[in-house]
Amino acid sequence: MMAKSLVVAKFEFVKTVRRKGFILGTIGLPLLMLFVIGLTLYTGAGIGTGATNQTTGYVDAAGFIQAxxxxxxxxxxxxxxxxxxxxxxxxxxxxxxxxxxxxTLMVYTMDSSLLGSAGSSQSVQEFVTRNLLRHENVSDETAQKILSPVSPTVIVLDEAGNPKGDQKLAGFVLPFALTMVLALGILTSSGYLMQGIGEEKESRRGEFLLSHCSAEELLAGKILGYAGVGLLQITVWVAIGLIVIAASPFAALFSEIQVTGLVCLAVVYFVLGYFLFSVSIACTASLAPTVREAQQVSAVFSMFAVFPIIFLQFLLQDPNSLLMQVLTYFPYTAPFVAMVRLTLVTVPPYEIIVSIAILVISIAILTKLAARIFRMGMLTYGKRVTFREVFRFLKEK
Structure with a gap:
């Protein structure tokens, strides 16, 4: 069984990584994002060098401005x-x-863009503030502290009120970043999975494949193959991100990253979340008569991947609220919401244990039914399968 699954996995992996869309999305997308970010930092007035290179004239009717x-x-x-x-x-x-x-101040400019206006306002505010402080006989050293205060040292306490120790920023950023990477990986790999299943069903290659291997072998091969595709894509994104971080002033923040229990939990949620979504999307895509309808149905699962963004405000305000606890237990939101909560507050261990247990049980149950549903969907051509037919098929088998 495993040999045939590996053959299917290799075929799906090679077929997908050779596509122009995969190469463009894997390498071109992050490079494009970096280009846009770099261009914004460089030309955005008040952010990069744009504001410092501008020349501002002034008319001082109040009599306290110095050149x-x-x-x-x-x-x-x-x-x-x-x-x-x-x-x-x-x-x-x-x-x-x-x-x-x-x-009241007034600024005249010929630049109608939003960045240009914002940059002029920011540089003017700092210029006027310095002059006001000088006018009130505030020393230059004190003025600098007012304009650029030193960031406070944050000490995190445990439930007993004792300091937890040195909390590195990377220890909080890394699990959150891994959660976002999981979401992106699910969204992209599910797209390839849906496209592959839809193409095979429309061309009726699925029937040919099922005549040479079982539904379990075919489904396992596809999931493993696209898992490799997603892993390759995520590896490239992470590598590009690490290169950018290493060349940036933020490299020191990540210089002492350690594999903590939080990172280990992130990996566990990553693996469980991927297999849960892969099996679910494979089943729904096989039941849809066309690739377009498969994308529409599977979009429901993809929406769960962006739940941390949708509920980000609620997560930041009250990570331990009843809603967040429920979303931590719900299998399709647990990988994302649980990891974000873990980066913000101390989540009770029993919640994490129950959340992971529900994920494992859900994957076990869904995997048991997935092969039957997948086989039924791949053999149903040109017809939209109803839920009643699926339940009747499972009951008969």
Whole structure:
């Protein structure tokens, strides 16, 4: 049985990784995201170098502004506007005479983009704040602390009120990132799985394959094959991410990553979650008469993968709420919600044990029924199978 499953797995793996869509999604998608992020950081005013390279003119009617690099004084608004139109400055700041009382400022700019306006506002706010602090005789050292306060040291306490010790940022980020990677892996691999099953059913190759191997062997081979596809894709994404992190200022945060119990739980949820979704999607895709309908039906399972994003606000506000506990026990949301909760609060061990047990039981039950449903779906051509027919088929068998 295992030999035939491995043959099917190898065929599905090689067929998928050779597709242009897989290569583009695996390598092109992360590179495109990095390009967009880098372009935003570089050109986004106030974020990268865009704001520091701008020249701002100012008209000081309040009488407390002092010149600074990148800021040019003008005697009146007319002169400042003329310089702005000629392109000598990028924006014009007007400080009214009653600014100390009203706090009202005005900025003229030729840049109508959102980033340009935001960048001008941010640089102007910092410039005016420094001058206000100087006007109130605040020292430059104190002004710098006000404008750029030092991040506080966060000490996490256990239930007894004792410090848990040094909490590395990577210890919290890594499981959360693994949860997001699991979600992306499920969404992409399920798409390939649905497409492969749908193509075989429409071309009736599924009937030919079932004449040479059992439904259990065919289903196991497909799940293993697409598991390899998903693992390869995730490995490439993680490798690209690690390269980017190593070349960034955040490398020090991940320099002392240790394999903790939290990371081990993330791996357990990753494996169980993948097999649960793979078996579910394989069954639903085999019952659909076309690839399009298979995508529509399987989208229900894919929605569970983005639950942490949908409920992110509730997770952050109250991770131990009744809703979050229920979602931790529900098998299709447990891999995602449980891992996010574990990164935020101390989840009682019994909740984790019950959650994993429900996942294992669900996979065992679904796997037992999956081969029958898969065989029925692959042999049903050009017909939409109803739930009543599925139940009747399972009962007869």
């Amino acid at each position: 600074a690099p990148g800021f040019v004084p003008y005697p009146d608004i007319a002169a400042g506007k003329a310089a702005l139109v000629k392109g000598e400055i990028d924006s014009l700041l007007v400080v009214p005479g009653g600014y100390i009382r009203t706090g």
